[in-house]
Amino acid sequence: MPTAEACAVCEARPFSICAPLSTAELAELDRFSTTLHLPAGATFVHEGDPADHCFNITAGSAKIYKLLPDGRRQVIGFLFTGDFLGTATRGPYGISAEAMTPLSLCRFERTSFRAVLSRLPALEHALLDRTADELEAAREQMLLLGRKAARERVASFLLSLSRRAVRLGRVADPVQLPMGRTDIADYLGLTTETVSRVLTQLRTEGMIRLNGTSEVHLTRRAALESLCEGA
Amino acid sequence: MPTAEACAVCEARPFSICAPLSTAELAELDRFSTTLHLPAGATFVHEGDPADHCFNITAGSAKIYKLLPDGRRQVIGFLFTGDFLGTATRGPYGISAEAMTPLSLCRFERTSFRAVLSRLPALEHALLDRTADELEAAREQMLLLGRKAARERVASFLLSLSRRAVRLGRVADPVQLPMGRTDIADYLGLTTETVSRVLTQLRTEGMIRLNGTSEVHLTRRAALESLCEGA
DNA sequence: CGACAGTTTGAACAATCTCAAGCCGCGTGG
DNA sequence: CCACGCGGCTTGAGATTGTTCAAACTGTCG
Secondary structure: OOOHHHHHOOOOHHHOOOOOOOHHHHHHHHOOEEEEEEOOOOEEEOOOOEOOEEEEEEEOOEEEEEEOOOOOEEEEEEEOOOOEEOOOOOOEOOOEEEEOOOEEEEEEEHHHHHHHHHHOHHHHHHHHHHHHHHHHHHHHHHHHHHHOOHHHHHHHHHHHHHHHHHHOOOOOOEEEOOOOHHHHHHHHOOOHHHHHHHHHHHHHOOOOEEOOOOEEEOOOHHHHHHHHOOO | OOOHHHHHOOOOHHHOOOOOOOHHHHHHHHOOEEEEEEOOOOEEEOOOOEOOEEEEEEEOOEEEEEEOOOOOEEEEEEEOOOOEEOOOOOOEOOOEEEEOOOEEEEEEEHHHHHHHHHHOHHHHHHHHHHHHHHHHHHHHHHHHHHHOOHHHHHHHHHHHHHHHHHHOOOOOOEEEOOOOHHHHHHHHOOOHHHHHHHHHHHHHOOOOEEEOOOEEEOOOHHHHHHHHOOO
16 A cells, blocks of 8 residues: 555656655645556446546556447547546546556545645645646647548647657657557547548558557658648 | 725626635735726637736626637637636647627736635635536537537537526526527537538427527427437 | 628538458467 | 467448538628
């Protein structure tokens, strides 16, 4: 179980909402956290369930999504090391969350987390900033979903993954796709077939190079960038 | 210009982030606010400009949107009395905002607003809750844009407007559309023609009744509700 | 009363989806 | 070590939804 020490050596901390906390504050927060380890494929948040917990991802990647009753699915986002989950609503969870790789996370009881928030203004600040960033990203995605063509969506997606990798201290160029074509399609509002076709097309045009199915080289990044914006 | 008195009689307050503030706190916040009145059509936030201010809408309605270089537009949302604008980024504005009707608003300098936030935890709480709600709404809209058919989008839109009217203390049934077909289309990721066709179709099927171009009766609300979810 | 902006309607078109095969890589078991 | 089988990915052809382009309508405001 977590200890102040666990936080002290936590590799996710520089990327997490707990980054700005002092050692004492960290201990205060840590008192209410539980460490979990989940296998790939585990669904750990169910849309519609009472939102009892919130989570901080310390290792691995996950996806969050919403479903329509007939099974249509919209992937809302992909979560990586340092991402926080559970801010959004005070009622039931608005999304479901599933591990894409083996996943490590800190879990907090929502009620105690909210109480801690009041005691640690730095934490509340960080959470507000983070939530605002997520909102900004969601708006960008609304633009993508509402107004971009398939090619533009895929190009935007590849670049955003690349930028994210950089933020996490990884390389910008060979982009890793930890998710399958179905997840990409459900994230971009397309079908797997269309995603596949567009990738082949971009490859043919020399804008990308595919290494197997889950690694992409962004040759001609500039061209991809102008594609994003509709060139 | 605003005074503590202005806040005391403000009709938007019950719907605003300042609702939970005490009289003293209100005075503290008010010290940094300016009241503005804008004509319909005025653009008061420009995407990409440095985000110097944030705003609280006290009367009227506005729209926020994002543009692609070639002019394609995604309307991100419609703002009404009590809505707050400007949380999102710490860098430049991520959206543009335009008055749809004559608009009254409280304007805050971003830097002083952030300073006041630190002094008024109740305000920061309210803002975090509000931002989380917006995020939840944005995610719902991502589902709509990525996965719903045109009929479903329009039905969802009418119902969400109706629910919003109720929250503002207005009637649920004759829904007012303060925006034109173009704005609706750009909000739903469709064209005006498609919006128009769907509305006619819903009218023909007896699900709605149109009173002129900007008032809609939701006859058979239940049918609309199941349409939203894909029935 | 007339003009104009916004809305509605119509017909042809195009992007993406659907349905259907085939392919590839990989893990398993012989 | 290699053949097999399975899941995910790719490719193809045809169907569909929504778009585009164009014209007619409406009602609002000088």
